[in-house]
Amino acid sequence: MDNMIQVRDVTKNFGSQRVLRGVSLDIERGEAVVIIGRSGGGKSILLKHLIGLLQPDSGIVRVDGEDLAQMDERSLLRVRRKYGMLFQMAALFDSLTVDENVGFVLRRQGLESESEIRRRIGEALEMVELPGIGHKMPSELSGGMRKRVGLARAIVYRPEIVLYDEPTTGLDPIAADNIDRLIRRVWETLHVTSIAVTHDMKSARTISNRILMLHEGRIYSEGPTRDILESTDPVIHRFVNGISTPQKSE
């Protein structure tokens, strides 16, 4: 395995709020990594740095040896072709049909015939178990279906890295399990590097082989999924088991 993503001492502030305070991490090619941490702790911000949607105030984000922090928006477009990303609320283009959403990149690149594009859209929708809904608008879909279409859009052009921003947030347990299984299947069958941020421990257990914990703007701990989930470190243990810090009045 080789190092695909390197992050070194990344800081990010929004006004006086210090969100990332020196994050460093490495992700190997083909890994399935989950970044856990408390809500509002900067997980999604960190994920957006990995694809260059946000630029760090300082530090390095290197993907296949290229430093994203040194690139302008047009240079970043080239690097982003390696990525697929599933957004927290799916972020489907609401003026386009499911078919147009999933085939957006393929049609934009114009590299293949329309019949080939249609075949690949059908294949991607099959993979997320939503065949035959290409004509529907995003507003006609449930939350779980939107996420699955978002996943189909993220994988249809066979990216090397797939990012998932809170993939199970807002879904019922069955829909969440469905998404987890799909993420696992995408990782196993397409051999992508899979990076998710979540605070759903059941999801983290299913979709990762390594967990990084973001705490107070830094990577607090990292290790194999089982080790982190069974850790006796008080900070990790409290988070994994959902135990709030006792208040003074209690």
Add this chain to the structure above:
Amino acid sequence: MVQLGEVFLLLAETARSFRHQTPSWKDFLHQLQFIGVKSQSVVITTGAATGMVLCAQTFLQFHKVKMDTATGAVVSIGMSSELGPVLAALMLTARVGAAMTAELGTMKVTEQIDALRALAAHPVDTLVVPRFLALLASAPLLTAESVVVGILSSWLVGVHLLGIDSAYYLVNMTRYTDPQDVLTGLIKSFVFAAIIAVVGCHKGLTCRGGAEGVGRATTEAVVAASISILIINFFLTLFLARIFNA
């Protein structure tokens, strides 16, 4: 000043976009239909109402000094070079500029703009350029339509309601209206179209804070574009007059 700088940067990025990406005909035609075709009723109504009231007011003043037949010339010059382009632009700001900001702003706060970027598509290429081109193509035509309707409706009011002699009305109108007056209006409409597109798209792309943010950005876009049009119109009038009279 920061926002003004950002608007100029967006304008420069829009120009740069043509080097990197051929504009999508499908998106351009879609915007042309929304901006050009669907704005016609608004600019026609505006042109007609303005032409009629300008005719009536001019006649009422000129009648005192027995210059009734000069009414057509005043309406024609006023509509072609000033009221036509400015009022059409203000109506386009309200109808099209506001819609642009609201649409792009909603895309921004629902992460659709980030999704575009994640899919290796530049938001300026995909969203700004088709709107910019469609506005540049539509605004002069809509302005011309508004001016023609304004002059026709002023003729109807002047001749059939106020009793001005039709022949003198038309002769004076054509005698005193220069091609430069028409050209001035068309040049202004190009400039105003660019202002509406760039301000509307900039406010949408930089929108923050959910539904409230989209509402605020839309209001700011309409106010900023309208005021810019009114101020720049003054300087354009002086500049173009100097160019044409040189």
